[in-house]
Every structure is written in structure tokens, then in C-alpha cells.
């Protein structure tokens with residue numbers, strides 16, 4: 001995987017130029033946000049450079065965000081067996097709503113858009129140890145509900161510097177877009193989006209966090225992203241009106 005430092009506390013790891021996950025530095029080690037694809041575990045652990053991955057936090061349960069979860073969790077156990085307890089992944093955190101989808105339950109709640117949930121949920125053995133609610137903290141990251149791409153999608157805002165890890169609520173590959181707006185160069189996240197109106201409402205909420213940096217699951221991060229997010233929101237509004 002290709003590693004790119006986005007800031008003093010944030011590194012983006014990229015597979016095939018298209019699938020991102022993130023290492024966030026905390027005082028006690030690292031938080032891994034998302035787990036890219038199966039086969040990425042070794043690269044993720046190597047990128048941590050011996051610093052323990054204390055927590056794994058997931059934006060949502062699609063295969064290209066949880067693919068290496070079992071591998072990274074197993075690597076933590078291996079390090080612990082070797083006598084270095086510091087290597088153990090102590091926490092696997094996912095939103096309570098998304099955990100249900102990851103467990104194979106695609107039923108919708110009252111009040112949710114009546115569209116079928118889309119995208120691939122690959123079975124993972126590693127169970128979440130913590131179910132997140134909006135406003136919760138994972139280390140320095142605050143959980144921001146951002147349903148739309150999936151019903152339980154969340155973003156993570158670093159309260160220290162305003163960096164926002166937005167998962168698939170936005171994508172920048174082929175041009176910035178709200179989740180659900182098709183970019184023909186890379187249409188997969190849009191095709192896997194559950195409900196575009198919900199995604200649009202979440203995009204506005206994320207813009208309202210006034211992020212200093214927008215990091216996404218697919219594509220390059222943007223600094224001072226407000227204007228670009230605003231543009232993507234306007235485009236998504238026009239797209240919804242056209243139907």
C-alpha cells in the first residue's frame with residue numbers, strides 16, 4: 001500500500017490508487033480507521049512501524065472498508081503472544097446500526113428510507129467490541145452520524161485539528177462527489193449507496209463541522225474542503241431534483 005502523510009497525526013494508506021484507510025496518532029498508539037481490502041493486513045501493520053494499533057474504528061461495513069479487519073486483529077494477537085501486550089488491538093468500534101448490517105441483517109428501521117441496502121458486506125470473524133452512537137469518542141475522534149451510503153455510516157472528526165475522515169459519505173476519485181453521485185471514472189461507491197437523499201442530508205451535516213481537511217475512502221484528501229464540499233452538495237441537490 002502507498003502511505004501518504006496528510007498531517008502530523010494522520011497517514012493515509014492506499015491500495016490500487018483507489019481504496020483508502022487511515023492511521024491516526026494518539027498518545028497511547030494508533031487508531032486505524034477502516035481496514036481496506038482483504039490482503040492489506042500485512043501492509044497496514046507494517047505501516048504502523050511498530051507503534052501499537054490500539055483501536056480499529058469503521059466508517060461502515062462494506063467489503064473494501066473491513067477487508068483486512070481479521071488480518072489486523074490477528075496480527076495484534078500474534079504480537080501479544082510474542083510477549084508485547086502493547087500490540088493488542090483493544091477495541092473494534094463500529095456504529096450500532098452498522099453492526100446489524102455486518103451481522104447479515106439488512107432489515108430497515110421505521111423512519112429510514114425504504115430503499116434496499118446496497119453493496120457487499122463481506123463476512124468478517126472479528127466482532128465489534130464497542131458499538132458507537134453519534135457523539136461518542138474513539139480516542140480523539142468524535143463520531144458524526146452520516147447515514148446515506150449505508151444506514152449506519154459514520155464519519156470521524158479529529159477534535160484536535162478538525163480533520164474529517166468521511167468514509168464514503170464523500171468521494172474525490174474522478175472529482176469530489178457526495179456519496180451516491182456517480183463519477184464514471186469510479187462509479188462503485190455511488191452504485192453501492194443506499195439512499196441519495198439521506199446521503200445529501202449527511203453531507204450538509206459534515207460540511208457544518210467545518211473540517212480543516214476532508215479524507216475519504218476513495219480518492220485524495222482535500223485541504224480547506226468547504227468550497228469543494230459545497231459544490232458537491234449543490235450537484236447532488238440538482239441530481240436529486242432530476243430524479
Ligand SMILES: [Zn+2]
Pocket residue numbers: 060062065119149168189192
Ligand atoms: Zn462503501
